[in-house]
Amino acid sequence: xxxxxxxxxxxxxxxxxxxxxxxxxxxxxxxxxxxxxxxxxxxxxxxxxxxxxxxxxxxxxxxxxxxxxxxxxxxxxxxxxxxxxxxxxxxxxxxxxxxxxxxxxxxxxxxxxxxxxxxxxxxxxxxxxxxxxxxxxxxxxxxxxxxxxxxxxxxxxxxxxxxxxxxxxxxxxxxxxxxxxxxxxxxxxxxxxxxxxxxxxxxxxxxxxxxxxxxxxxxxxxxxxxxxxxxxxxxxxxxxxxxxxxxxxxxxxxxxxxxxxxxxxxxxxxxxxxxxxxxxxxxxxxxxxxxxxxxxxxxxxxxxxxxxxxxxxxxxxxxxxxxxxxxxxxxxxxxxxxxxxxxxxxxxxxxxxxxxxxxxxxxxxxxxxxxxxxxxxxxxxxxxxxxxxxxxxxxxxxxxxxxxxxxxxxxxxxxxxxxxxxxxxxxxxxxxxxxxxxxxxxxxxxxxxxxxxxxxxxxxxxx
Amino acid sequence: xxxxxxxxxxxxxxxxxxxxxxxxxxxxxxxxxxxxxxxxxxxxxxxxxxxxxxxxxxxxxxxxxxxxxxxxxxxxxxxxxxxxxxxxxxxxxxxxxxxxxxxxxxxxxxxxxxxxxxxxxxxxxxxxxxxxxxxxxxxxxxxxxxxxxxxxxxxxxxxxxxxxxxxxxxxxxxxxxxxxxxxxxxxxxxxxxxxxxxxxxxxxxxxxxxxxxxxxxxxxxxxxxxxxxxxxxxxxxxxxxxxxxx
Numbered sequence: 001x002x003x004x005x006x007x008x009x010x011x012x013x014x015x016x017x018x019x020x021x022x023x024x025x026x027x028x029x030x031x032x033x034x035x036x037x038x039x040x041x042x043x044x045x046x047x048x049x050x051x052x053x054x055x056x057x058x059x060x061x062x063x064x065x066x067x068x069x070x071x072x073x074x075x076x077x078x079x080x081x082x083x084x085x086x087x088x089x090x091x092x093x094x095x096x097x098x099x100x101x102x103x104x105x106x107x108x109x110x111x112x113x114x115x116x117x118x119x120x121x122x123x124x125x126x127x128x129x130x131x132x133x134x135x136x137x138x139x140x141x142x143x144x145x146x147x148x149x150x151x152x153x154x155x156x157x158x159x160x161x162x163x164x165x166x167x168x169x170x171x172x173x174x175x176x177x178x179x180x181x182x183x184x185x186x187x188x189x190x191x192x193x194x195x196x197x198x199x200x201x202x203x204x205x206x207x208x209x210x211x212x213x214x215x216x217x218x219x220x221x222x223x224x225x226x227x228x229x230x231x232x233x234x235x236x237x238x239x240x241x242x243x244x245x246x247x248x249x250x251x252x253x254x255x256x257x258x259x260x261x262x263x264x265x266x267x268x269x270x271x272x273x274x275x276x277x278x279x280x281x282x283x284x285x286x287x288x289x290x291x292x293x294x295x296x297x298x299x300x301x302x303x304x305x306x307x308x309x310x311x312x313x314x315x316x317x318x319x320x321x322x323x324x325x326x327x328x329x330x331x332x333x334x335x336x337x338x339x340x341x342x343x344x345x346x347x348x349x350x351x352x353x354x355x356x357x358x359x360x361x362x363x364x365x366x367x368x369x370x371x372x373x374x375x376x377x378x379x380x381x382x383x384x385x386x387x388x389x390x391x392x393x394x395x396x397x398x399x400x401x402x403x404x405x406x407x408x409x410x411x412x413x414x415x416x417x418x419x420x421x422x423x424x425x426x427x428x429x430x431x432x433x434x435x436x437x438x439x440x441x442x443x444x445x446x447x448x449x450x451x452x453x454x455x456x457x458x459x460x461x462x463x
Numbered sequence: 464x465x466x467x468x469x470x471x472x473x474x475x476x477x478x479x480x481x482x483x484x485x486x487x488x489x490x491x492x493x494x495x496x497x498x499x500x501x502x503x504x505x506x507x508x509x510x511x512x513x514x515x516x517x518x519x520x521x522x523x524x525x526x527x528x529x530x531x532x533x534x535x536x537x538x539x540x541x542x543x544x545x546x547x548x549x550x551x552x553x554x555x556x557x558x559x560x561x562x563x564x565x566x567x568x569x570x571x572x573x574x575x576x577x578x579x580x581x582x583x584x585x586x587x588x589x590x591x592x593x594x595x596x597x598x599x600x601x602x603x604x605x606x607x608x609x610x611x612x613x614x615x616x617x618x619x620x621x622x623x624x625x626x627x628x629x630x631x632x633x634x635x636x637x638x639x640x641x642x643x644x645x646x647x648x649x650x651x652x653x654x655x656x657x658x659x660x661x662x663x664x665x666x667x668x669x670x671x672x673x674x675x676x677x678x679x680x681x682x683x684x685x686x687x688x689x690x691x692x693x694x695x696x697x698x699x700x701x702x703x704x705x706x707x708x709x
Contacts, residue, residue, distance in 0.1 A: 014654035035477065035650055036502040080509040094505075105513060 011046055018072065021323055022061040023330030024392060024421040025454065031055075031072045037094070037185045041157035043073060044450060051452035054183045056123030057098060060130060061333050062421035063454035064178050070452060073183060075125055081105060082186070089191040090148070095125025095184040102189075103309075108263050111191035112247065112309070114146040120314050125184040130418040131176030131378040133385075135223040135245070135313075138370040142380055144175035145373065151186035155446040159185070168374075173441040176378035178417065180442045180451050180462065196262035198248040199223075199312045202304040205295070209238025209348055213384060216368050222246050229291040230364035230388050231284065233355050237348065240366070241298050248306055256306050266310050272320040276328040279391065284358040291362060326361070326391040334401060335387035335416040337369055342411030343384040350404050354388055359397055363389035376434035376441075377461075379416045387419070398422060417455060425460045435461060468542050470494040472523050472580070473550030475502040477649035478599065481668035482548055487514040494544060496523035496534060525551060525576030526568055535583040543587060546675060547596045549577045554614050554651050566613060573617030578624055585628070592636035597675045598625050602643050602683065605692045609708030629680060638678045642671055645688040 011032065019026040032043050032052075043052070050070025057076075058065045066072075075096035083092040089111045093102065100120040103113060117132045128150065133142040140146075149163040152174060160182075162171040174181045202221070206212040212226050221244035228240035253262060316322050323331070334354075338346050347366070354360050365387050369380045390397070405427050408415065414431035415423050429435055439462045443449075449462065456462055469486045473479040474495035483493055487510045497503040500522060507518045519541050521534050538544070553572045559565035577598060588594055603611065604618030622641055629639035646656040647667045662670075667684060674682040683689040698706075 012650060012653040012655075033653060036475070036499070036505065038499070038501060080505045081512045082505065082508050084512055 018066050020062050020065050021059050022333060022421060023323060025063060027066050027068045029068060029072055031074050033074045033077060035077045037078060040153050040183055044157050048450060052450055053453045054179045056096060056126035057121045059119055059122045061419040064418050066454050067452060068454055075123060089193060090188060091191055092188045094186055096123050098123050106191055107197050110194060112194045114140055114192045115143045116313050119317055124187050128175060128184060128187060129177060129179045131375055133380050135225045137380055138368045139222050141370060141373060142378060144375060146190050147187050148190060149188040150184055152182040152184050154182035155450040169441055172375045173438055175375040178453060178456060180456060181445055194247045195250045196248045196253055197309050198306045199245045199309055200248045200252050200304045201243060201245045201307050201312060203298060203302045204242040205298050205300050206240050206242055208236055212238050212240050212366055213344060215242050219244050225365055225367045228364050228366055229295050230351060230360035231288045231291050231355050233352060237351055245312060266308055269318055271318060273322055273324045276324045279327045287361045329392050331389055331391050332422060333387055333389045333419040335419045336408050336413050337379060337381050337383060337385045338411055338413035339383040346407055346411045346413060347386050349407055357400055359390040361389045376438035377432060423459060428459050467491040468544040469546045470544040471548045471550060472496045474506055475499050476550050477664040478647055478667055479550040480506055481664035482671060483510060485668045485672050487516050490516060492517040494519045494538060494541060496521040498524040525572040531580050531583050543591050545594060549598045551576060554611055559613060569613045570617050574620040577621060588632060588637050589635050595638045595675050597640040599642050599644055602645050602688050602692055606695050640675050640679055641681050642674060643683045645685055
């Protein structure tokens with residue numbers, strides 16, 4: 001058993017295999033695991049050579065959640081709920097609480113998270129540090145919009161409270177701040193009152209890119225996202241299925257399915273992908289067939305129907321290790337946000353190029369974004385977002401994506417850091433014009449650079 | 464004796480937390496005691512929110528002899544628990560062997576504290592038929608090793624002490640269970656034990672709860688440690704002392 005200790009000889013540390021969700025890069029590194037927040041300053045006083053990165057569930061796709069050559073601080077045991085007001089729906093909890101844990105607690109009490117991503121394995125601390133967004137960004141905003149206060153331990157070991165009023169600069173540098181301001185230890189989250197655990201879902205099949213984009217914008221449903229056939233080219237390019245949803249009310253339940261319990265116990269299936277799928281099995285023909293079948297099986301539009309929130313929001317959580325579908329070498333999710341004016345042309349160019357070079361797969365989506373927030377590194381901007389998964393291949397793919405980055409930059413768009421493992425520093429300032437301002441704030445709180453990550457070093461975000 | 468009342472001494476330890484949750488799930492009211500009151504407050508707040516149960520929080524520090532009497536008084540004020548768990552433990556560092564102060568402290572945490580608290584508690588237990596006392600010992604108590612003689616000795620003392628009071632309390636129908644615990648994922652074992660052989664705290668807590676409910680006297684958790692330790696105990700001292708320290 002290899003045991004190496006940092007600083008003080010009694011600091012417990014464990015060497016672990018650490019992989020981001022998209023498996024790039026997979027590393028072995030030392031991990032601290034405090035049981036209570038009072039232990040955190042002790043880890044900061046250690047001589048953490050190579051820096052320290054707080055990690056939650058490591059569901060970020062790229063290298064934002066690994067720190068090769070340095071230390072990690074796992075928040076998995078900082079998973080206590082501290083206070084909940086059942087009349088206002090305000091929950092205060094530690095940062096290592098997972099969204100699953102939180103929803104298991106709140107949903108039977110009639111409260112839901114206002115913003116959820118596509119997985120509930122993530123922690124609330126991670127959700128804030130990545131400022132994640134959900135299918136309702138156009139009406140609700142990102143995760144930071146639901147958080148009223150946070151508590152953070154900065155590099156000097158001080159515990160600081162911050163909110164939109166108290167220390168707002170630190171609050172916004174932390175929202176989407178990739179763990180660089182310190183270790184988030186506590187969050188106060190405003191939940192949303194719901195009358196059932198069910199969703200009313202409606203689907204619309206779209207013909208082409210323009211149809212997909214206009215349909216998603218003109219809907220007045222709170223949740224809206226389009227799956228698109230990323231391999232369709234020519235006229236049907238951008239065709240897909242728009243899924244609209246809202247939380248089912250007691251009234252909906254009465255009309256649509258009176259026999260359903262509003263808050264049933266949800267039985268989860270324990271399916272797992274036990275091995276890495278070999279690449280030859282998942283060539284572009286496989287994806288083309290799958291996409292065609294999925295598109296073809298949908299009717300033009302459907303009557304609204306009821307679905308439990310778990311398969312609606314978190315369909316892929318039903319299969320653990322689904323990331324192995326792209327093989328051992330991992331994959332890339334290219335997610336960008338574009339202003340409305342340039343989105344259509346840019347998406348067309350990107351989809352055309354990705355599809356013609358075979359860089360696409362089953363998982364691709366378009367969604368409209370509402371306005372961004374004051375977080376300098378927060379990803380969403382008013383307009384649209386496009387995400388395309390592709391198996392990671394080689395240099396040709398890297399070159400192609402670099403050319404796409406330029407197209408994105410020209411159109412005033414940006415790449416999502418949390419999904420990224422390949423961007424180059426040269427385009428970062430054009431994509432995130434307030435990056436330097438963010439770096440100044442962060443370096444003010446952490447002048448010696450205690451906190452870092454593979455992504456921050458690769459993109460020189462703090463220089 | 465108050466029905467279903469459970470006392471956990473060492474509530475902020477990984478196993479202590481897991482045990483508390485295991486009983487909270489079944490709706491049992493809890494009494495928790497620990498040295499770090501702030502941490503315990505968090506554990507208690509979390510359990511109250513999730514399981515809506517009654518929880519009493521007390522202070523216990525093995526190295527603070529004045530707290531024993533106060534703890535017993537506050538426990539009795541609430542009621543006599545049906546289950547008592549001693550989950551406190553510390554391994555210490557190898558240099559502790561050379562400091563008389565550290566030796567005393569480690570012995571207190573692992574053995575003396577439990578025995579001292581029991582000294583105050585025994586008169587109450589006599590007459591509280593149906594109560595179960597569970598001490599969390601360790602497989603380390605079965606044989607001394609060069610890496611942590613103090614820990615092995617203290618756990619061994621706890622083991623022997625449990626045997627003695629088990630006999631003493633048998634006529635009173637008070638059960639005493641000693642758990643010889645193997646590897647459990649905790650602050651003590653983090654980064655030191657092979658993961659495949661290490662139990663999660665919640666699994667270990669479920670097994671401890673079952674052993675206690677089945678009125679077991681001595682139990683290895685997980686069970687296969689009984690075979691391993693039987694083998695280790697058979698090694699003659701002549702050979703054991705010559706093995707390279709592990």
